[in-house]
Amino acid sequence: MTGFASLSAEQDGYSWSWDLRSVNARGLDIKVRVPDWLDGLDDTLRKALKAAVARGNVSVGLKINRRDEAGTLSINPEALERTLSHLAAIAAEAEARGLPVSPVQPTDIAGMRGVLDQRATTAEDVAPIVAALTAEVPDLVAQFVNSRAQEGQALTKVMSAQIDEVEALVSAAQATLEDRQDAQTEGLRVALTRVMDNADGADPDRVAQELAMIAVKTDVREEIDRLIAHVSAARAHLASDVPVGRKLDFLMQEFNREANTLCSKAQFKELTTIGLDLKHVIDQMREQVQNVE
Numbered sequence: 001m002t003g004f005a006s007l008s009a010e011q012d013g014y015s016w017s018w019d020l021r022s023v024n025a026r027g028l029d030i031k032v033r034v035p036d037w038l039d040g041l042d043d044t045l046r047k048a049l050k051a052a053v054a055r056g057n058v059s060v061g062l063k064i065n066r067r068d069e070a071g072t073l074s075i076n077p078e079a080l081e082r083t084l085s086h087l088a089a090i091a092a093e094a095e096a097r098g099l100p101v102s103p104v105q106p107t108d109i110a111g112m113r114g115v116l117d118q119r120a121t122t123a124e125d126v127a128p129i130v131a132a133l134t135a136e137v138p139d140l141v142a143q144f145v146n147s148r149a150q151e152g153q154a155l156t157k158v159m160s161a162q163i164d165e166v167e168a169l170v171s172a173a174q175a176t177l178e179d180r181q182d183a184q185t186e187g188l189r190v191a192l193t194r195v196m197d198n199a200d201g202a203d204p205d206r207v208a209q210e211l212a213m214i215a216v217k218t219d220v221r222e223e224i225d226r227l228i229a230h231v232s233a234a235r236a237h238l239a240s241d242v243p244v245g246r247k248l249d250f251l252m253q254e255f256n257r258e259a260n261t262l263c264s265k266a267q268f269k270e271l272t273t274i275g276l277d278l279k280h281v282i283d284q285m286r287e288q289v290q291n292v293e
Contacts, residue, residue: 002021002022002023002024002056002148002151002291003020003021003022003056003144003145003147003148003151004020004021004022004144004147005018005020005021005140005141005143005144005147006018006019006020006143007136007139007140007143009132009136011128011129011132012128012129013066014064014065014066014129015064015065016062016063016064016065016133017062017063018060018061018062018136018140019059019060019061019062019063020058020059020060020061020140020141020143020144021058021059021060021144022053022056022057022058022059022144022148023056023057024056024057024290024291025055025056025057026055026249026290027055028050028053028054028055028056028058029056029057029058030045030046030049030050030053030058030059030060031057031058031059031060032045032046032059032060032061033059033060033061033062034060034061034062035062035064037126038062038064038126038129038130038133039126039130040130040134041062041130041133041134044134044137045060045137048137048138048141049141052141052144052145053145053148053293054243054245054293055243055245055246055292055293056293060140062133064129074116075115075116076114076115076116079113079114079115080109080115083109083112083114083115084109087104087109148293151291152292152293155288155291155292156238158288159234159238159285159288159289159292160235160238162281162284162285162288163231163234163235163238163285165281166227166231166234166255166278166281166282166285167228167231169274169277169278169281170224170227170228170231170278172274173220173224173227173262173271173274173275173278174224176268176270176271176274177220177221177224179268179270180267180268180270180271183268184218184267184268218265218267219265220261220262220265220266220271223258223261223262223265224262226254226258227255227258227259227262227278230251230254230255230258233251234248234251234255237251243293244292244293245289245292245293248289248292249286249289249290252282252285252286252289255282255285256279256282256283256286259275259278259279259282260279262275262278263275263276263279
């Protein structure tokens with residue numbers, strides 16, 4: 001489920017801004033980008049997010065600056081070496097392909113992520129800032145969770161309407177069964193007559209038995225009953241106040257399985273049309289379920 005939160009503040013000559021957001025994912029993946037010199041902040045963020053979120057690609061970043069920046073910037077040797085290696089590899093590949101390569105200015109390299117670190121000058125500079133940032137984490141996460149909850153409410157309305165549509169289609173499929181049975185009965189009667197007229201010595205009872213087996217194999221009442229049960233389960237999941245994304249994901253597979261079987265057994269124009277419409281709505285639901293925690 002997508003969500004977003006941001007905070008900004010300043011203290012003791014520092015100013016900072018938080019950026020917390022998430023996008024859809026099958027599991028939980030948390031990426032934290034905070035300066036290394038803010039000891040313990042990474043762990044604090046991860047623990048808070050794991051306690052609040054069960055699913056999604058979550059990324060949180062912190063930009064922090066000191067108003068008096070003299071003496072606070074230093075080169076990160078590992079990041080510089082990594083950046084220069086990447087630039088050299090890119091330049092070599094471009095030249096090998098005959099592409100023009102412009103010279104890279106030192107200021108361009110300095111502006112790349114991680115090359116320059118902003119570090120506190122003394123241990124006394126760090127502790128109050130880390131404490132202030134740590135104190136903001138609960139508010140940041142609460143804002144983030146509220147953002148996801150608002151989207152969840154909107155998503156619930158969308159999926160509830162889709163479930164209503166599935167239920168209506170299942171009811172329509174159920175309503176065709178009597179006409180379908182009459183059509184099947186007539187079709188089997190005609191088939192039986194044709195077989196008996198062209199099969200000398202055939203056992204009429206045996207032929208009738210085989211045709212009856214065909215009728216049993218094409219019965220769709222069980223599929224319709226299971227679809228009705230799945231509709232009830234989907235509504236119960238949407239009404240739940242715990243994470244149900246994985247359960248709904250599995251349920252969508254079951255919906256799709258029953259709809260496929262319904263179409264393959266239909267042998268009746270009206271029921272086939274309903275089955276195809278049902279598959280279309282279920283596909284839409286499956287896309288939405290990827291947004292559910």
